[in-house]
Amino acid sequence: MCGPWSWDHGPLFLLDLISKADLMKLPHCFSTSILAGCLLLLSGCGGVSDAPTLVVVKGKVTLDGQPLDTGNVLFVPIDGKGRADAGPVVKGEYELKCTAGEKRVEITSQVEADKPAADGLPDYKSRIPAKYNRATTLTATVKSSGENTIDFAVTSK
Known part of the structure; x- marks a missing residue:
């Protein structure tokens, strides 16, 4: 255990750090923006295609x-x-x-x-x-x- 939080139960302990009231204050588009950002980052992970030029x-x-x-x-x-x-x-x-x-x-x-x-x-x-x-x-x-x-x-x- 490190500090008042524990990884023993997985990353769900992070939810304990943010109150429900704080979550309600975040606009819905914020979570959508986070998701879109993650998808953009992942789309760049494909590397160079090995497919031949046709x-x-x-x-x-x-x-x-x-x-x-x-x-x-x-x-x-x-x-x-x-x-x-x-x-x-x-x-x-x-x-x-x-x-x-x-x-x-x-x-x-x-x-x-x-x-x-x-x-x-x-x-x-x-x-x-x-x-x-x-x-x-x-x-x-x-x-x-x-x-x-x-x-x-x-x-x-």
């Missing part, structure tokens, strides 16, 4: 000279470091947010196969050859500033 990449995708109706485009860092970023292709156009750098690009699009899978569920086949997805030969340079419009013309053969 830039917009957009363009057109054609298959055999025609806009690819549906699909996906994936940008993967060539050096294998960092994240891969993907976005949908709709009516031959795509737009996504991506990290800057040299990328390997994969384009995918699937259609339902003529025959169902062995389990009776629908089966799908790729409309895009492997040289544009799993074994892609496509690359792109995504700039950290300025416009990133990158078009891809692929063939089904």
